[in-house]
Amino acid sequence: MRATDWKAQGAGLLICMSAAAGAAAQAPAAEASSTEASSAAAPPLPEQLRDFDAYVDAVRKQFEVPGIAVAIVKDGRVVLERGFGVREAGKPEPVDAHTLFAIASNTKAFTAASLSILADEGKLSLDDRVIDHLPWFRMADPYVTREMRLRDLLAHRSGLGLGAGDLLYWPGTDYSNEDVARRLAHVPLTGGFRGQYAYDNILYGVAQLVVEKASGQSYRDFLAERIFRPLGMDETRYNADALRGADKIASGHAKADFKDLQVAPRMTWSNVAGAGGLYSSVHDMGKWMRAQLDGGVYGRDGDKELRLFSAKRQREMWSVVTPMPIAEPLVPELAPVKPNFAGYGEGWQLTDYRGEKLVWHTGGWPGMVSRVTLVPAHKLGVVVLTNAELGGAFQAVTMRALDAYLGAPKTDWNAAYAAALAKSRGKADEDWAKHLKARDARSKPSLPLSGYAGAYRDPWYGDVFIEQAGSKLRLRFGRTKDLTGELSHWQHDTFIVRWDQRWLNADAFLNFALTPDGKVRELRMEAVSPLTDFSFDFQDLRLAPVAAGEAKAGS
The missing domain is CATH 2.40.128.50 (Lipocalin)
Known part of the structure; x- marks a missing residue:
């Protein structure tokens, strides 16, 4: 997945930009379209969000993002869901709360939740061996094959290197999900089993196969029946193939040659969907965040709680399984986001910010990046979906929303992440200059x-x-x-x-x-x-x- 997915960048809250020097003309912005749920009863927004429309518009212009959608939930209520800009650069259709974006690796939490549902039903345990459910499953090392547990599939500690094997599905192949999983036997392990954090994607495809085996359903049907339908997530689609003609769909945008903004082709992720295939809107993701913040509860029937999964399983999903390294900020302006701890649970990253535990994840897809952030102690959730690959935009919007509800000093996160982007670009330019200096341009190939x-x-x-x-x-x-x-x-x-x-x-x-x-x-x-x-x-x-x-x- 795209480099703007902070999954592999140590402290995560810092920054990893996938754009380089150059700027394309910003697409004309549409008026921010606003749909605030229960607006008559919703509490007033915190002071830092009173100028939120202008702030997000400034972020869009700074990072050349045609469209952004945001939802905020607080104390079980949606206090804001809103779209800014346009679905596609150069076209007038506005982004609103019901516009669908690829949420990429934010899908991983749905896969972890699916295993949790089945664990609550006694159909599996996260401590089960993978080969007890998929007898043909093999890793490159016999010991790892024998000892790999379902929890290991979710925790990025298998011994695979960063993104190892991702070319089996990225940027779109004709392998099936089982094809990808079977080829894991030949992907070399570069680290110790359970010895270190290294983000992977293809093991979430294996987790998807386990869900299918244990449930007797396709993963697509399981999600629809056990998660989307109970939560009323009517706007969420399994992958690009499931998009409908009436859907309001954002187009992804990438900077070709790291310079010129253009529409990126829509990928169809027919394999490894459990790692990142979903499309959703901030309207639907607000429902997902509310259920998460309520411990898996999505409703009540009299005195009976209606649950997706147990409170016990949620505690486990939100507990560190694999410690993550903490990186230094790229620029001093980002020092406030350096966490004191960082780890990966089951489908979620776990860090702290201003003394509060954050449960969060990002997603990167060709032309789209996103972030979902939960602050359990404050019953606060923020989702930001964008249709360009510049991650500084969703970071700057997320941090403004968090600061508003955590009572933090007002910070110009737009400028901070822009500075980090500039430094990232500069490092890339320096790297290319080193290649040019070392090149023997007069040399010839040894062979015809x-x-x-x-x-x-x-x-x-x-x-x-x-x-x-x-x-x-x-x-x-x-x-x-x-x-x-x-x-x-x-x-x-x-x-x-x-x-x-x-x-x-x-x-x-x-x-x-x-x-x-x-x-x-x-x-x-x-x-x-x-x-x-x-x-x-x-x-x-x-x-x-x-x-x-x-x-x-x-x-």
Whole structure:
């Protein structure tokens, strides 16, 4: 998932921007469309939110975000749900509280809740071994295979590296969810089992398969019947395939080549949906937050509580399973958000802010980023959905809302996150300058272009193809339609692939290692920019030549 998903960035509340230098013209803003639930009975907004419309509009302009939607719940009531800007740059349709956005990794809390529902019913325990539910499940290490528990699927402590194996689904492949899970057997482990935090996505796809096995339902049907319907989340969709013609849908926006804002194609996430497939609105997410803040209770029938899951399971979901490292702020202006503790529970990140425990998560999707934040002690929830990849926007809006209800001093979070973005861009520029300085531009490849052409196979991903067309080489990933691009020589036996889809922002070095006889032994890849999303885990590939006729585009 996109680098603006703070899931892997240590303190999380700090910042990790996926945009670089350059600015596109800001799309004309529509008037903020407002729908405040129970407005007649809702309490007045805190003083810091009296100018909220103007503040969010300033944030949108600062970070070039066409549209933002926000909902705030407090003490069991929705006190604000509102849209700002437009669904798509250059078009007039406004964002409102019912506009659907991809919520990406905010889906993970729904997957954890699904396992909790089944645990309450006695159909599984979070301490069960994965192989007790999926006997075919394998990790690269037999001990990890044998000892992996359902809780481990949710806690990012498996021994997989950051985003390892994500190319099996990102940025969209034709593998099924079970295909992805079965290929885990070949994804190398780089850390100790339960020894350290490293964010992954594909194990949430395995958790999805466990839900299906234990419930006897598809994950799509389970969510609809056991979560969406009870909560009245009528505007929430399983994935992009489930979007309806009458839905108000936001278009994602990315900065192609880290510079020019453009509409990103809508991804269909048909695999690993349990990690991040859902679309929702702030209207529906307000209902989700209210149930979370009420300990899983979503209603009452006389004296009987109607629950999604037990209070015991919620305490466990909101308890640290895996400690997370705490990073230093990128800029001094962000010092107030540095937490005293950080950890990951089950589908939720856990930190503190101004003495209060936060339960939260972010989501990153091509062209959209979002954040859901709960402050249990204050019965406070804030959700911010955006339709551009610049995470500073949702952070700045979230922090203003938190400060308003926690009685914190008024801070210019817009300026603070803009400063962090500028520093992040500067570091990326410095990194590129180092590459240019080290490059031997006069060097030549060791082989003719035909010597690099052919099929290559990685044990876990499958086949990729380098094809010669006249004086050009092109790279094509066999199972990923968007990963096609042209190679240009960089130096010696290193090339750069520049993907046809420029919004990916994921150009990569290709390093060919040769045998003593002048044949390609192995091909390794790594992203050119440090701003590239970590789900492009090119560095985990070990591509070896495949004899002609052995490789297939669908292997």
